[in-house]
Amino acid sequence: MMVNEGSEGRGGDAEHFSRLFEWLNTNADRLLDDPATNLVAVGIGKKSAGRIDDDSPFCITGFVEKKLSEKEIASRSMSLFADAAAAVSNVGQPKSLDFEIDVIETGSRFRARPGLQFPAAQRGLRGGAAPTLDLQKRFETIRKGIGITNPHRSYPASLSVGTLGFFVRDEGGTTFLVSNNHVIADENKARKGDSIVQPGTLDLTQSELNLMPTLAKLRAQLEIAKLSAFVDIHFHNPQAIPFNEVDCAAAEILSDKRDFSEIARIGLGGDLSGVATPFTIDPVTGEVTGLTRVYKAGRTTGWTEGEVTQLAVVTDVRYGAGLARFRNQLGIAASPDNTGPFSRAGDSGSAIVNARQELVGLLFAGSEMQTLANPIQPVLDALSGALGAKALTVI
Amino acid sequence: MSTIANYGEVQRALQTDTEQILAQIPVSPVTLSMPMDGAGPRICASVKRDDTSRVPASVNVVLDGNPVEIVVEAVGDYQDFKAL
Known part of the structure; x- marks a missing residue:
């Protein structure tokens, strides 16, 4: 319901908001106390009824359980919100108000969410599943921690999924998502330009698979990035057992496919705040400098908490293509407060962060009890080289 | 005569002298790993339970031209790591 269109431009938003806030403080009680208004609540919103930071003007919003026609309102001897707002403002007619108003339907009155309380014997029956965030679905706004894969060379015969780790930007402003080689570069078999899709193909329903029976159709619907570069994994071979330090790859995001505008500020568990200083250890006392409590958001186990328990790990890791030997890795165990393991299959590619939301490592492998991660600086150095970038900034 | 490695030397040796170790x-x-x-x-040498007796009590490396002895602890808890 528009009363006075275009009374304020974007430039006067702050002043306009202040005036609305003052108006609300003065008049909200009177509006809510008047049973004829049938208001549930009143507040300040956007005329679009959308996000508070969109381009439409601020307005006074009245909340009602159900919107009624003017005829119904008249028949019940109720007041239009516009008329009531004008009346408390002492301006006579709604058109004389110097702000816009809107009415939003709530469906019911607001109620406090009741705490769950049941007899002890019914414990476990009523609480529902543990709270969780589904990281396996299709996301309209792309963020770290969600399922992705490279479907080339396998789809539709086999399905796969790993995790989108984090985002970096090069000096030219190009933005890349980062994950493992074995998630988005198919253990060295991928080609530059391969499509990266979200969600991973393993997370598609049968109906979705039926709608996208070919790679071309899958790419058309779910592509979010194109593979730009990866660091080769060197496998055991008859001549030698080469050492690896990283399992990583980068793909340039396709900003016209999904919403990438939020990637720097909607991190799961918190927004990234840069790169952690590498762990240092006092040579004599063994005291470690750096936060060893770490966290990750991954496609399979979601948000988990762990502890870096080992440095400089040397071990063989089993891939589909064979064994690969790694050194200088971080060993991570689930913290005592974490339910279950720190990671499972499908979590590869997850960014590992500390309590300051600084990037610590890139998750890539695990055993029953332990998780392995590449320390983050070698990952960034290797990807800079592979991408031909002077430097990469974590965003 | 070699000296016993401190934490810094253990970490460095694992990173740079891996093959010799x-x-x-x-x-x-x-x-x-370095716990x-x-x-x-x-x-810490994680091996299969039956192999713990085959792990030596220490290994020797040369760091900056100086021989260094690193204590090795054998633990029979080896588990395969798989790419996730």
């Missing part, structure tokens, strides 16, 4: 621990599969449990500077 592995050559002195004739057990496969094995995972080597951060404060129980002393050492290499």
